[in-house]
Amino acid sequence: IELVQADGKHLEKTIADHKGKVVLVDYWATWCLPCVESFPHTVELSNKYRDQGLATIAVSFDLLEDQRKVTEFLSQHGARFDTLISKHDAIGQKPAEDFGIEALPQCRLYDRQGKLRKKWEGTPDDIEQEIEMLLAEQA
Secondary structure, eight states, rough: OOOEEEHHHHHHHHHHTTTTEEEEEEETTTTHHHHHHHHHHHHHHHHHGGGGEEEEEEEEOOOOHHHHHHHHHHTTTOOSSSEETTTTOOOOOHHHHHHHHHSEEEEEEOOOTTTTEEESSSSOOSHHHHHHHHSOOOO
């Protein structure tokens, strides 16, 4: 698994690279228990909807020294999608401001034009319906 060090701009570019697809972004960290608990669901959604046009991006807020722990976790869960790690190498305000998030875990869903359509803090319960709805929209 290739873990790409990234900032908010890099993430925006990665989302733009998937234009024409629905994009799910999962913001998480290995030190965040609810993130770790909901991550397998992200992998499941990715596998289930990949062929229908869903692109998935995971953004880790772990420290850079924990990259190995992050890649091991991703491998363990069979994550086969873009995986980024915050290059800020900090926990707290700086990465949160740069990526525009308030708390972890957080998921965001972008439509085929790359427009943010929905965001969830915590574990989203209606995420699958939202994905199906956006996949049904024409590009």
